[in-house]
Amino acid sequence: MKAVFHHSDADKHSQVLGNVENLLDDDTLDLESVALVANSGGLGLLTRDSDHRDGVEALQERGVDFKQCENTLEGTDVTPDDLLDGVELVSSGVGELTRLQSGGYAYIVP
Numbered sequence: 001m002k003a004v005f006h007h008s009d010a011d012k013h014s015q016v017l018g019n020v021e022n023l024l025d026d027d028t029l030d031l032e033s034v035a036l037v038a039n040s041g042g043l044g045l046l047t048r049d050s051d052h053r054d055g056v057e058a059l060q061e062r063g064v065d066f067k068q069c070e071n072t073l074e075g076t077d078v079t080p081d082d083l084l085d086g087v088e089l090v091s092s093g094v095g096e097l098t099r100l101q102s103g104g105y106a107y108i109v110p
Contacts, residue, residue: 002033002100002104002107003033003035003044004037004100004107004108005035005108005109005110006037007039007042008039008041009040009041009110013052014052015049015110016045017052020034020064021055024062031066035064035067037093037096038069039072039093043069046066046087047078048070048082048083049082064108066088067089067093069090069091069092069093069094073089076082
């Protein structure tokens, strides 16, 4: 089973991390891959100065792939170097979500 979380709400950083952790902890699932795609307000979750850095890094250690929409960076002061190590920059968040869903990922929005 594969799942992708779509995160675009700055008010839900803690909630989305909790949802990802709950999914990983569900022993009734045979998870092959878990990803989180951030765009819009989700940007703040994946920056080096994020209050949730430890949570993101802990989930990375458990195999979660984090992806940041490059379009979201445009018009902000955030550069790719400001992102946490291991975060993949994708050209379009919605494009990446489409690719992953086409590849069999279940789509989850907290």
